Amino acid sequence: MDSTSFFKQGDIPLKVFYFEVVFLGKGNEKMKSIFQEVSGLKVTVENPEKREGGDNFFAHQLPKSINYENLVLKRCLTKSTELEKWCRDAIENFEFKPFDINLRLVSSKSEANEGVANFPLAVWSFEQVFPISWELAAIGSEKNEFTIETLTLKYRKFTKTF
Incomplete structure (x- = not known):
């Protein structure tokens, strides 16, 4: 039996995908980048x-506040971009300019060639x-690696929009 027969059409897990991040500023400002890993x-x-008082067998659990983890994006080092300038302005010059962003999980072109549509499979808004x-992984001159x-980004809240 084919392993895909257990899934409804459109629910087949992807083997290869990437994350497209669109940074939406005030007015017409916009930056776009692709990342390999998101956490x-x-x-x-x-x-x-x-x-x-006096009840040792029970404790109330009362919701107090919502906490969000930091958003961590990883990609291959690229030449200088608007995204890098935005980060450097914040980290080096302490000039913060918050953006709203859309994080889109997108199937790769190779998956699209195998019959999987190349459209967002999920979208989160931050x-x-x-x-x-900002961190650069260890660089080895004899390693043949990217x-x-x-x-790492901080944000007010996120929602899954698609």
Whole structure:
């Protein structure tokens, strides 16, 4: 039996995909970039424990606030871009200019050639995003590898929009 027969049409897991990030500024400002890896899509509800006086067998769990992880984006190092300038302005010059961004999970062109449509499979929207860290992976002159840059972003909140 073919492994794809267990999935409904359109639900087949992708082997290759990438993340397209569109930075939406005020007015017509816009930056776009592609990333290989994304992490930090996590939201948790802080719920401190509250005990009633004299009751040692029960504690109330009361929701208090929502916490979001940092958004971490990884890609191959590229030549200088508007995205890099935005990060450098924040980190080196302490000039923060928050953007809203859309993070889109997109199938790769090779998947599209195999009959999978090349359109967003999921979209997340982030509000008031600004950079808090930029990192370059270790570089080895004798390693035949791409150099990976990591961008860490803080944001107000995110929602899955598609």
